[in-house]
Amino acid sequence: MRRYATGTLDLVSPHNPSASQLDLFSEEAPARRVWPVHELVDEVRDQVERRYLDVWVEGEISNFRPAPSGHVYFTLKDAEAQLPVVLFRRQATLLRFRPEDGLHVLVRGKVSVYAQRGQLQLVAETMEPVGAGSLQLAFEQLRDRLKAEGLFDVERKQPLPAFPRSVGIITSPTGAVIRDFLNIVARRHSGLNVLLYPVSVQGELAAAEIEGALAELNESSLVDVVVLARGGGSLEDLAAFNSERVARAIAASRLPVVSAVGHETDFTIADFVADLRAPTPSAAAELITEVQHYVAERLAGNDQRLERAARYQLLRARQRVDSLHAERAEWRMAALVQRLGQRLDDTVMRLDGALAFELRARQATVAEFAAAVLRHDPRRLLAAARERLSSARHRLDRSFERVLREATAQAHSAEARLRALSPLAVLDRGYALVQGADGALVRSAAQLAAGDLVTTRLSDGSFASRVEQTRLLDSTTRKRPRKK
Numbered sequence: 001m002r003r004y005a006t007g008t009l010d011l012v013s014p015h016n017p018s019a020s021q022l023d024l025f026s027e028e029a030p031a032r033r034v035w036p037v038h039e040l041v042d043e044v045r046d047q048v049e050r051r052y053l054d055v056w057v058e059g060e061i062s063n064f065r066p067a068p069s070g071h072v073y074f075t076l077k078d079a080e081a082q083l084p085v086v087l088f089r090r091q092a093t094l095l096r097f098r099p100e101d102g103l104h105v106l107v108r109g110k111v112s113v114y115a116q117r118g119q120l121q122l123v124a125e126t127m128e129p130v131g132a133g134s135l136q137l138a139f140e141q142l143r144d145r146l147k148a149e150g151l152f153d154v155e156r157k158q159p160l161p162a163f164p165r166s167v168g169i170i171t172s173p174t175g176a177v178i179r180d181f182l183n184i185v186a187r188r189h190s191g192l193n194v195l196l197y198p199v200s201v202q203g204e205l206a207a208a209e210i211e212g213a214l215a216e217l218n219e220s221s222l223v224d225v226v227v228l229a230r231g232g233g234s235l236e237d238l239a240a241f242n243s244e245r246v247a248r249a250i251a252a253s254r255l256p257v258v259s260a261v262g263h264e265t266d267f268t269i270a271d272f273v274a275d276l277r278a279p280t281p282s283a284a285a286e287l288i289t290e291v292q293h294y295v296a297e298r299l300a301g302n303d304q305r306l307e308r309a310a311r312y313q314l315l316r317a318r319q320r321v322d323s324l325h326a327e328r329a330e331w332r333m334a335a336l337v338q339r340l341g342q343r344l345d346d347t348v349m350r351l352d353g354a355l356a357f358e359l360r361a362r363q364a365t366v367a368e369f370a371a372a373v374l375r376h377d378p379r380r381l382l383a384a385a386r387e388r389l390s391s392a393r394h395r396l397d398r399s400f401e402r403v404l405r406e407a408t409a410q411a412h413s414a415e416a417r418l419r420a421l422s423p424l425a426v427l428d429r430g431y432a433l434v435q436g437a438d439g440a441l442v443r444s445a446a447q448l449a450a451g452d453l454v455t456t457r458l459s460d461g462s463f464a465s466r467v468e469q470t471r472l473l474d475s476t477t478r479k480r481p482r483k484k
Contacts (some may be wrong), residue, residue: 038115045113048120052111057083057122058130061103066092074099076107076122084121085109091125098141104130139242143269146244151251157275158256160288161224166193167288168223168255170213173198177229177281184285192289195223201230206240211249218254225288226253228270229260229281241268250274260284427459445470 035043059076066072070089075082085107087099099105109124146152167185171177173196185192197217199209210228217226228250230241240246241261250257250273259274260281271277278284374380419425427433434442435455442448452467 037118041113041115041118045115048111048113054108055111055122056106056108058106059083059104061099061105062101064099064101072099074101076105084114084119085124086121087124087127095127097129099127106130139269143272146247146269146273151247152272156251160256160258160276164192164224164288166195166223167225167227168195168197168217169227169229170197170199170210170217171227171229171281172201175201175231177231180282181227181229181285184282185289188286189289200240202237202240207243207246210240210246214249214253214257223255225256225258227258227260227278227281227284227288228274229284230262231281232262238262238268241270243269246270247273258284258287424459427457433457445472 057076059078059082062075062077062082064072064074070092072087072092074085074087076085077083087095105127106129107122107124108126109122112121112123113119114121150156169178169181171181178196182194185194195217197213199213200206201210214226214228217223228241230238238261241259247269250259250270256275257273258276258278259268259270260278260283261268261270262280276287278287423433433456435457436442436447437453442454448454448467448470450467450469453464454467455462455464
């Protein structure tokens with residue numbers, strides 16, 4: 001007998017023909033449930049996501065496919081199985097290395113089901129390489145890529161100026177790096193000007209600040225060489241100097257760049273791209289001042305040798321003087337004094353000439369500077385502007401007067417023409433206008449009748465009158481007699 005959850009099952013035997021083949025269960029069989037595909041997939045996805053919410057999976061990357069949206073798709077596999085993985089854009093931007101096929105990685109995320117394909121997948125949150133840190137892997141990948149582009153080639157590196165007048169140092173203003181750098185420069189080359197450009201040397205903003213400092217120093221033309229300096233630290237602390245934007249800013253620099261980052265055993269991407277790598281910031285100060293310091297040491301050595309040679313010659317001269325007779329020695333000493341006096345006079349005259357020439361050159365320079373200052377003197381410029389303003393004002397007044405005269409003449413001419421056309425001018429010549437009681441102009445005696453009230457308009461006034469009698473003239477009467 002086999003036991004089931006629904007009851008007991010008696011096996012039918014040919015020796016037991018009375019057993020019913022239909023009464024197999026003590027209870028009725030459950031009703032069949034039909035699942036729509038999406039409901040079944042959603043149910044499986046919910047179960048899987050609740051069960052495998054946070055898992056770590058180790059394997060090798062294959063079929064790596066970055067999408068234009070920024071999401072990353074790849075397959076994580078080992079010798080016996082494979083699992084599709086999706087790394088969304090937000091998480092992909094936080095990676096410190098570039099995933100690629102064949103890389104052995106450790107991925108953290110949750111297991112889910114992609115419903116459109118009914119496919120099991122791992123939604124990744126973080127990923128790190130196995131066997132090497134993400135920062136170290138990112139360092140190696142960027143180093144190999146920039147090397148392939150030729151940014152590390154010796155041919156593109158610039159030589160340092162032998163006698164720089166000014167050096168710009170990009171570093172933190174509060175660290176010991178700048179103090180050590182200034183101490184060595186003061187000891188080896190006190191005439192070298194040092195321009196500090198303060199930046200953050202670690203943190204998220206450090207790479208952008210270093211890039212901006214390099215660009216600004218190149219545009220300013222205030223320095224002859226740039227030193228990128230920082231003290232030692234971990235790989236995380238030196239991340240800014242291993243960034244691609246700092247590397248490309250160094251490669252684009254017109255000024256020679258010295259990389260002095262970390263300790264002697266530390267190497268960064270900036271070291272490979274820079275024109276010169278110094279083991280430490282102090283060593284960078286020594287390398288920049290090396291030629292000047294060498295010249296100073298040579299001069300000091302020559303001075304010492306010259307002093308020893310002078311003492312030796314003086315000793316030999318004393319010995320020769322002691323071996324000569326007094327009179328001959330006196331004569332030789334007098335001749336020597338005369339020759340030295342002549343040489344002294346010649347030296348003094350040449351020195352006076354050189355000083356006079358230098359003085360004239362300095363005076364000419366001062367005169368040029370004074371002339372330049374006078375040319376740009378605000379008072380002179382203001383006086384010139386005032387003079388131009390006064391001249392413009394005079395021209396404006398004259399133009400205004402001319403325009404006013406022309407307008408007045410035009411007004412007078414128009415007034416004369418208006419007066420000539422005015423009816424009042426006719427009245428001034430002895431004519432009059434007669435208006436009826438309704439104000440209409442009387443043009444004919446036929447318009448009037450005896451007893452009508454009329455108004456007569458003269459040039460200087462008007463008067464009212466009443467018509468007593470009207471008379472019409474015939475055409476012959478209205479004709480004017482011809483003048484004899």
